[in-house]
Amino acid sequence: MPDSYDVIIAGAGPAGAQCARDLAERGYEVVVLETEAEGEFPAQSNKSTGGTFASMMTSFGIPDDTVMHATESVVLESPNEHFVQGQPGFVLDYEAFKEFLVEDGRHKGAEYRFDARVRDPIVEDGDLVGIRYNSDQEVSGEIIIDATGPAAPLAKDLGIANLERKNHAIGIEYFFEGVDLDHPDFADLTDAMMLRLDHRYAPGGYSWIFHTGGDRAKVGICHIQNERYREHATQNRTVDGHLEHWLDTDPRFKNARRVADNQVRGSAHVQFPGSMSTDSFMAIGDTVPSVDPIWGQGIYKCMKSARAAAMTADRCLTRKIDTSAEEMTVYDDLWMDQVAPRQDRRLMMMRLLYLASNERYDRLMQDLNKLPRDILSDINDGNMREIVKLLYPSDLSYLWKYWRGT
Numbered sequence: 001m002p003d004s005y006d007v008i009i010a011g012a013g014p015a016g017a018q019c020a021r022d023l024a025e026r027g028y029e030v031v032v033l034e035t036e037a038e039g040e041f042p043a044q045s046n047k048s049t050g051g052t053f054a055s056m057m058t059s060f061g062i063p064d065d066t067v068m069h070a071t072e073s074v075v076l077e078s079p080n081e082h083f084v085q086g087q088p089g090f091v092l093d094y095e096a097f098k099e100f101l102v103e104d105g106r107h108k109g110a111e112y113r114f115d116a117r118v119r120d121p122i123v124e125d126g127d128l129v130g131i132r133y134n135s136d137q138e139v140s141g142e143i144i145i146d147a148t149g150p151a152a153p154l155a156k157d158l159g160i161a162n163l164e165r166k167n168h169a170i171g172i173e174y175f176f177e178g179v180d181l182d183h184p185d186f187a188d189l190t191d192a193m194m195l196r197l198d199h200r201y202a203p204g205g206y207s208w209i210f211h212t213g214g215d216r217a218k219v220g221i222c223h224i225q226n227e228r229y230r231e232h233a234t235q236n237r238t239v240d241g242h243l244e245h246w247l248d249t250d251p252r253f254k255n256a257r258r259v260a261d262n263q264v265r266g267s268a269h270v271q272f273p274g275s276m277s278t279d280s281f282m283a284i285g286d287t288v289p290s291v292d293p294i295w296g297q298g299i300y301k302c303m304k305s306a307r308a309a310a311m312t313a314d315r316c317l318t319r320k321i322d323t324s325a326e327e328m329t330v331y332d333d334l335w336m337d338q339v340a341p342r343q344d345r346r347l348m349m350m351r352l353l354y355l356a357s358n359e360r361y362d363r364l365m366q367d368l369n370k371l372p373r374d375i376l377s378d379i380n381d382g383n384m385r386e387i388v389k390l391l392y393p394s395d396l397s398y399l400w401k402y403w404r405g406t
C-alpha cells in the first residue's frame, strides 16, 4: 500500500469534515477523500440549510461568517392557519460552512484529496485494510469511515447500509429576491424560518421559506413518496414541478426573481438505522439515516454523529489498537444515546403527521396556538402523554393507516 493513515474518511460533507477536524485535533493522521474538484467544491453537494441549532454553533466552534442570516422565530403554516414560536435559528451560507470545516480541519493537520471518488473497500484475509478510489488508487488505514451521504459506496459493500427506497426523501431549493415576507394574508416571515404543511404544494412532505435578509429568502420543498404523496401528487409533476406550482400560486412570490445559478437539490433517507459499524468501520452522517424525521434538520445530527465516531476511533486507537466490531459498537451506542435519541418516536410522529389531511393540519395549528411553550417542547421531544392529548377520535383512521403500514 502506498500510503497509510490512522483514519480514512470518504466524503467531505459536514459529517466527514467535522470528523476530520476532531481527529486531527487529537493528533491522529487522517485523510479525507472527496469526489468533487476542489475549485468547484461544494457543487453537486451544495445543499440548503437552516436550523435551530444554536448549541451546534457553540459546541462545534462554527464562526458567524458562515451564517447568512440569524432568525428569531419558527413559523408553522397550514393551508389556512399558522403558529409562531420565538426561537433563534441560523440560515447558513452552506458553501462557506463547508469550506470552513475543510480549512479548519487542514489547519489542525487533516489531509484532503479532492477529485478522489471512493469506489470500494479493500479487504485482505477478512480484514478491512483500506479503500480504492478513482480507477486504481489505494490508501490504507486502521479505521475507515463512510461519510458520503446516501451514496454510501463502502457501507453498501460491507453490508452495513439499510437505506430503503420507500423511505427516500427528495428536496429542492431555490434562492429568491423580491419575496413578500409580510403579506397581509400570511404570518410575518421577517427574520423567520417557515415550514408549511400543505399537500397542494408538498404532497406527503412540507415546503419552506427561510428569510435570509432584506427581501431575499431560500424557498424549497421536500417529500417522501408515501401514501399521501400518491394521493395528492399530480401525475407527471416532478419535485421541481411541485415547487413551480407553489411559486405560481402563492402571492408572496408574485414579484420574486431567482437569484442566478442558485439551486440546491438532494436526498436523504428517513427511517430507523440498522447497524452503523463493523470491524474497523463506521458509517456517519446521512450514510446512516440521520435526518430528523419531522423537520428534516440533518446538519446538527451529522455533526454529532461525526463527533461520536471520532470519540470511538480515539478509544479504539489509544494504547493497544483494537478496531474489532465489538469495540466499534461504542459508536452505535453513542448514536442512539446522543445523536438521535427517541428516533423511533419521531419516526412515528412523522408518519402520522404526513398521513393527516390539510383540514387536520389547520386544526393542529389551532391547537398548538393554545398550548404552553414547555408542552410544545415535550411534544417535539416525543413525549407520548402530550402527543396523545393532541389526538381526536377522528384520528383513528390515521392511526389505523399507520399501524397497517408499519
Ligand SMILES: Cc1cc2nc3c(=O)[nH]c(=O)nc-3n(C[C@H](O)[C@H](O)[C@H](O)COP(=O)(O)OP(=O)(O)OC[C@H]3O[C@@H](n4cnc5c(N)ncnc54)[C@H](O)[C@@H]3O)c2cc1C
Pocket (backbone or CB within 6 Å): 010, 011, 012, 013, 014, 015, 016, 033, 034, 035, 036, 042, 045, 047, 048, 049, 050, 051, 116, 117, 118, 119, 147, 148, 149, 150, 151, 152, 153, 171, 172, 173, 220, 264, 265, 266, 267, 268, 284, 285, 286, 287, 291, 296, 297, 298, 299, 300, 302
Ligand atoms: C434540499 C435539501 C435541503 C435541506 N435542508 C436542510 C435544513 O434546512 N437543515 C438541515 O439541518 N439539514 C437540511 N438538509 C439535510 C442536510 O443537508 C444533510 O443532512 C447533510 O448535508 C448531510 O451531511 P453529510 O456530511 O452526511 O452528507 P453530504 O452533505 O451529502 O456530504 C457527502 C459528501 O461526500 C461526497 N461524496 C459522495 N460520494 C462520494 C464518493 N464516492 N467518494 C468521495 N466523496 C463522495 C459528496 O460530494 C459530499 O461532499 C437538507 C438536504 C437537502 C437535500
